[in-house]
Structures are given as structure tokens and as C-alpha cells.
Ligand SMILES: Nc1ncnc2c1ncn2[C@@H]1O[C@H](COP(=O)(O)OP(=O)(O)O)[C@@H](O)[C@H]1O
């Protein structure tokens with residue numbers, strides 16, 4: 001019997017890198033995780049050192065295999081999920097990045113986006129990419145590197161540099177510089193990829209002034225991307241699945257049917273609903289994005305992005321020091337009979353979908369002398385549910401009827417109080433899997449599909465783990481009153497004169 005029946009899955013996230021080993025029943029055997037430094041060189045700028053990321057991926061991958069009590073020969077394949085949109089440009093000669101990774105949260109190219117919008121480019125960009133002209137996406141960041149790093153544009157035109165999102169950079173490093181490729185879910189977040197024709201778009205390359213010679217080849221999510229360089233694990237291991245982390249979570253949650261949906265609550269919150277073969281461009285500023293492409297068959301998703309979810313809880317802990325641990329917020333919120341009119345709109349880095357207002361700033365309102373830390377904790381949790389409700393309502397006005405069940409995951413989904421409040425606000429059942437690591441599981445699913453460990457999507461659905469359901473139970477009048485208060489608070493978030501542009505809660 002071939003003993004290589006385990007999958008090593010990598011989740012390279014915004015604040016940490018996690019690796020897990022799964023067995024042939026998709027049971028997690030081990031986990032290894034490392035946080036890495038965030039760099040904020042200027043207000044609104046966010047950078048990662050790509051070498052930190054590479055070092056941590058290698059370290060956690062080896063540690064996860066060790067902790068599973070295995071050696072590398074037991075690993076049938078590697079799957080990768082990654083923070084999306086983050087840009088790395090490296091030299092093809094030595095694999096060294098020419099600048100730090102510019103992270104998805106970075107707002108330095110806001111002005112370029114405003115200019116392109118003023119030039120009337122948005123409609124065309126939207127039709128072709130399903131995205132908006134916002135600094136969140138890769139293209140303007142990539143152009144910034146080419147225009148700022150001395151000699152970079154010239155070298156790029158000569159084909160001496162490579163561009164990639166994190167998946168692509170890791171693939172390059174893992175294969176010892178042999179493979180420059182990405183998958184469709186990551187390509188589709190660059191603003192350079194035409195999601196209808198499924199190809200890099202020459203007109204968009206011209207619009208953003210990006211030389212085609214920089215670009216990776218785009219593959220299905222279940223694809224044999226290449227083999228690890230022998231020096232890394234002692235033998236070559238196939239890298240057989242890749243996806244952006246939010247799409248990987250959709251896959252890990254088993255959302256394969258059209259209209260199935262998941263929301264991942266980590267630093268931010270990302271709601272994705274599978275829309276099947278329908279490439280539905282939202283009329284309400286939601287994103288249209290490939291959910292996955294397996295064996296050449298594409299499924300699309302509608303996506304709503306909340307920029308600040310768990311980051312607000314982290315800010316209460318690290319910035320204001322009014323809570324000791326993120327988990328405390330659950331008991332603090334549950335200890336109050338009501339929010340007593342205290343609301344937080346965590347527009348710390350502007351607002352994502354559906355408003356996409358880069359200039360909006362955060363608001364806490366309804367404060368009285370009776371307000372306590374518990375009210376702030378509750379307000380931070382409530383805000384996550386209200387923002388999700390806004391996304392769900394937007395999907396409904398887009399003609400995409402929301403399902404009767406929302407699957408949740410991510411670190412913040414550990415919070416029972418939040419899950420119940422979410423069910424109450426959305427008026428749908430909220431399902432939380434026992435294992436919240438759905439992103440890394442999705443990456444494992446892809447690698448296992450490619451290498452034949454699992455046959456097809458129905459086989460993956462059968463591997464579904466235990467879960468807990470939260471059903472709506474709040475009275476309608478109470479719910480309506482809470483939502484009215486949120487809408488009032490949200491109206492107060494327009495740009496505040498003198499505010500710091502786009503500072504990121506660390
Ligand atoms: N029990 C909890 N209640 C509320 N927030 C939580 C809880 N546990 C973790 N968080 C928040 O979730 C985030 C971590 O989730 P994680 O999925 O690890 O994030 P990411 O992958 O974006 O780094 C942190 O911002 C933290 O504040």
C-alpha cells in the first residue's frame with residue numbers, strides 16, 4: 001500500500017501562517033502556526049517581508065509533518081491557501097523580492113484609483129473583472145512598485161522580474177524557481193484578469209501599465225502545479241492545489257451547491273455565496289469572483305468584504321486595553337440585557353462592501369456615564385453581525401436570494417454570543433463546524449482531489465465534520481429597534497476632517 005496518504009495544507013494569512021496535516025478521512029492530525037511582523041511604514045501603508053513569510057511557511061510545514069508523527073514520504077500532496085491581493089515582485093535571477101509585499105489592506109494607491117474612476121474606467125473594469133477600482137486589489141500596488149523601485153519597470157519590460165500574489169511566490173520558492181503560476185481565484189483579484197474570458201486582459205494591462213512579461217500562468221484550482229525542490233523536504237512532493245483563502249474556506253465548508261454561502265470572521269469578514277456558472281455582476285457594488293475552477297469547469301461567487309471584524313476586538317484589547325482576551329467579549333456581551341444604544345461602526349480603514357468608502361472613519365456613539373467596557377465589547381461584536389446583514393440585504397437586492405443557512409468560520413466564530421446574535425439579525429440558521437480551520441481544509445481538499453485521494457465533490461461532502469447550529473430567536477420588535485440604531489450610527493461615518501488617512505488597527 002502506498003503510505004503517502006496524507007495532505008499537508010498551508011494557510012498563509014494576513015497575520016499568521018498555519019500548516020496542518022490531514023489524513024485520508026480529512027481528519028486534522030497536527031497544526032503548526034507562527035505569527036509574523038506587520039510593517040506600517042506610513043499611515044495607511046501595510047507591508048510584509050516576503051522572506052518572513054517564506055521562512056515561516058517552511059518552518060511550520062516541517063513542524064506540522066513532525067507533529068503528525070510522520071516523515072515527508074507520507075505526504076501525498078501539498079495544498080496552498082493564501083491572503084489574497086497582496087503583491088510581491090521578485091527577480092527571476094535570484095528569486096529575491098525587489099520590495100516588501102504590499103498587503104491587501106494598504107491604501108497608498110487611493111489617489112490612483114480616484115483618478116482612474118474620474119477618467120471613467122470603472123464600468124469597464126467592473127464588467128471584465130467583477131471588481132471595483134479600489135486600492136484593496138493588486139494592480140495599482142503592482143504599478144506603484146514598478147514606478148517607485150529604481151529600474152523595476154525597465155527590468156519588468158525585459159522579462160527579468162516576476163509578479164505574484166502570495167500563492168505564486170510560495171510556489172516559485174517551493175519549486176526552487178521552476179514554476180511561475182497562480183490559480184484562477186488569485187488571478188481574479190488583481191484587476192488584470194478577465195473573469196468571463198478567463199485570461200489576462202490586454203486592455204487592463206494597458207490601463208494599469210503592467211508589462212505582460214511579469215505575469216504567472218493561470219491554472220485550475222485542482223492542478224498539479226509542480227514538485228517541491230528536493231532540498232526542502234528530502235524528496236519532491238507534488239503541489240496539487242491552490243486557492244485564495246476565502247475561496248478555500250468556501251470549499252472547506254463544502255459550499256458546492258449554487259446559493260450555499262459561508263462567512264469567515266478573522267481580521268476582516270468575507271461573505272461568499274456560490275452562484276454556480278452564473279457570472280452575475282452585482283448592480284450594488286458586491287464583488288463577482290471565481291469560487292473555483294475544477295477540471296476546467298468554473299463556479300462563480302458573489303462576495304461582500306468587511307474590512308474590520310476581529311480587528312475591532314483586537315483593538316479593544318491592544319489599543320484601548322479594555323478587555324484582556326478576545327474571548328472575554330462573549331461573556332461581557334452576554335452579561336448585558338441590551339446594547340443600551342451604544343454602537344460601534346469600525347470603519348477604521350474606510351468601509352468595504354457595499355459602500356466602498358475609503359474616506360469613512362470609525363464611530364462609537366450612544367455613550368453615557370453608565371457606558372462600560374462591556375458595552376464596547378458588545379458593540380464590536382454586534383457590528384460584525386450588522387455588517388453581515390448589510391451584505392446579505394445587498395445580495396437580496398441584487399436578485400441573489402440568500403439561503404436559509406449561513407456557514408461561519410474563522411477565529412471570531414468561536415464566539416457563541418456572536419453566532420447567536422448573527423442568527424437573530426440575519427434570521428437564518430448559522431452553522432459552525434467543530435473545526436474552524438476550514439481555509440486550510442479547503443486547500444487540503446484541492447490537493448487531495450488532484451492526486452486522487454478523494455474522487456470528486458460528493459466524496460468531499462461526505463467528509464463533513466460535526467457542527468453546531470444557532471437558530472434565530474429574537475423578537476421582531478427588538479431586532480428592528482437594534483437595526484434602526486445601527487443605521488443611524490452608520491450615517492455618522494462620513495470622512496471626519498483632520499482624521500488620519502487609513503490607519504490600520506494593529
Ligand atoms: N472568541 C472570540 N471572540 C471574538 N473575537 C475573537 C475570538 N477569538 C478570536 N477573535 C478575533 O479573531 C481574529 C483572529 O482570527 P483568525 O481567523 O486567526 O484571523 P486571521 O486569519 O485574519 O489572522 C482576531 O482579530 C481576534 O481578535
Ligand SMILES: O=P(O)(O)OC[C@H](O)CO
Nearest residue numbers: 013014083084104266267
Ligand atoms: O488573511 P485573512 O484571513 O485575513 O484574509 C485576507 C483576505 O484574503 C483578503 O482579501
